[in-house]
Amino acid sequence: MGTAEIISLVISGLEEGVPYVIKLIDAAKQKGELTPEQEAAFDARIAALQNPDTKPEWWKTDSERGLS
Amino acid sequence: MKHKYKQVILLLVLSLVVWNGCALNPGARQLVVRSEQAQEVALDTFDAFLKAERLWETKQSDPTEYRKSQLHQYAETVRKQGLSWINSVKATTRLYKATPTADTKQAATEAQANLSTQLNIVNTTLTAISTTGVK
Numbered sequence: 001m002g003t004a005e006i007i008s009l010v011i012s013g014l015e016e017g018v019p020y021v022i023k024l025i026d027a028a029k030q031k032g033e034l035t036p037e038q039e040a041a042f043d044a045r046i047a048a049l050q051n052p053d054t055k056p057e058w059w060k061t062d063s064e065r066g067l068s
Numbered sequence: 069m070k071h072k073y074k075q076v077i078l079l080l081v082l083s084l085v086v087w088n089g090c091a092l093n094p095g096a097r098q099l100v101v102r103s104e105q106a107q108e109v110a111l112d113t114f115d116a117f118l119k120a121e122r123l124w125e126t127k128q129s130d131p132t133e134y135r136k137s138q139l140h141q142y143a144e145t146v147r148k149q150g151l152s153w154i155n156s157v158k159a160t161t162r163l164y165k166a167t168p169t170a171d172t173k174q175a176a177t178e179a180q181a182n183l184s185t186q187l188n189i190v191n192t193t194l195t196a197i198s199t200t201g202v203k
Contacts, residue, residue, distance in 0.1 A: 058122035
């Protein structure tokens, strides 16, 4: 595999790189401090990634996948 | 694909310009808002990076050998510690929101700086792939 192919794969792995960047722009639109409700929503997102039952496959470590 | 890569970089630069140029609502503290933005961007960035890395792993003819690579080892570090980096910023920022003192401000600033360092490493990792390949 060549460097170009690696780069292509990483970039394609981002799937639609443009929408990903739009997420960054969305974050930039935040002009005020988060409300308690918004903080709770962010906390829930983090909690889902910390829970072995709800975290996406790509967040699982080798150990969690039984590979080490 | 090269064109798409350049497009992503261009939009990333544009987003940073927009980000830095945004005026805040009256009463909003810049440190708090920027810190909360950083947490969200970090979470999205880590998620995208890990998803891409896992996809790359599935393309390897020898996944066991690939898992010894620097790219995979760093991805594993992000999987293990990424949420802790974000949680540290979250905790110190919320403490500063509740108790705005010089000490809590410094703690929030330091945690945010650490998170920014890790985000830079993600970008550096992608750059390293483009110049040296996966080692």
